[in-house]
Structure formats: C-alpha cells, structure tokens
Amino acid sequence: MQKLTGKVWRNTGRALFGRDPMDWRYICVGCGRVSTGRMWQEFGRRDGAARAAAECIGNALPLSEQVRLFQAGGCLWKAAGPVLLSGCVEIIDEPRRAVFPFAEPGMRTSPPPVSLLLHTRIS
Numbered sequence: 001m002q003k004l005t006g007k008v009w010r011n012t013g014r015a016l017f018g019r020d021p022m023d024w025r026y027i028c029v030g031c032g033r034v035s036t037g038r039m040w041q042e043f044g045r046r047d048g049a050a051r052a053a054a055e056c057i058g059n060a061l062p063l064s065e066q067v068r069l070f071q072a073g074g075c076l077w078k079a080a081g082p083v084l085l086s087g088c089v090e091i092i093d094e095p096r097r098a099v100f101p102f103a104e105p106g107m108r109t110s111p112p113p114v115s116l117l118l119h120t121r122i123s
Contacts, residue, residue: 001086002101006094016105021049025103028056029087030077033110034103053099054079057110 004012013024022037035057040048043060051059056077058069070076079088079098088098 001088001090001098003090003092006091009089009091009099013102016102021053024049024052025105025107025109026052026100027103027107028075028077028100029079030056031058031075033057033075034107035109039109054097 010021013021017024022041025034025036027034033056035052037048037050037052039057040051040060045051045060056075058066058074058076059078061069066076079100087101089101091097091099
C-alpha cells in the first residue's frame with residue numbers, strides 16, 4: 001500500500017486534475033470504476049469529493065438500488081473501515097485514512113449501470 005502525507009496527496013491531485021477536488025478522478029479498487037466528486041453531487045451528495053476518494057460510485061444509489069446492484073454483481077466497496085483494501089493509498093496524517101488511488105488523467109468516468117440510474121436520484 002502506498003503511504004502519503006495529506007499535502008503530497010493533495011498536490012498530486014492538483015497536478016493531475018486541477019485545483020478543484022470535485023474534478024479529481026479516483027479508481028475503485030473493487031471494480032475499477034472511475035468516479036469524481038461531481039458524480040456524487042449529481043446524486044445529491046454535498047460531500048462528493050470526500051466520497052469519490054473513498055467509496056465506489058455504487059454507494060451513491062439509494063439502499064434498495066444498492067441491494068439490486070450488489071445482487072447483479074456490482075460493487076459497493078469503501079476504502080474506509082477496519083481493513084485497508086489492497087490497492088488503496090494510506091494518508092498518514094490529517095487525519096489518517098485510506099483513499100482510492102487517482103485515475104490516470106485520460107481515463108473516463110464510469111457511473112453505475114444505466115438500468116439502475118433510470119429510477120434513482122437522491123433528494
């Protein structure tokens with residue numbers, strides 16, 4: 001697992017994707033989907049930048065849709081928790097936490113399956 005200070009991690013995000021953390025792209029270590037804070041914001045989540053860094057975009061769906069996604073083989077990984085997932089980056093200060101790795105700048109975002117998005121929007 002890669003270990004970084006918060007300062008190095010933020011500087012890396014800025015260098016790759018610009019100053020706004022809502023535009024930073026992360027790869028879920030569970031399924032490989034790429035998400036941003038703006039994607040989370042589209043689901044009505046105000047804390048999109050923090051969620052994109054530590055949760056698969058599948059977690060943005062309402063609980064009933066998360067169950068359907070999981071049953072269909074979808075991903076609901078979270079970097080936070082008692083076990084640090086392989087592939088995550090550990091921020092060793094301010095506060096200590098695990099985050100998903102940054103995506104490569106050219107990688108496109110990949111939302112949850114369209115069939116699940118047709119009927120979901122968190123208010």
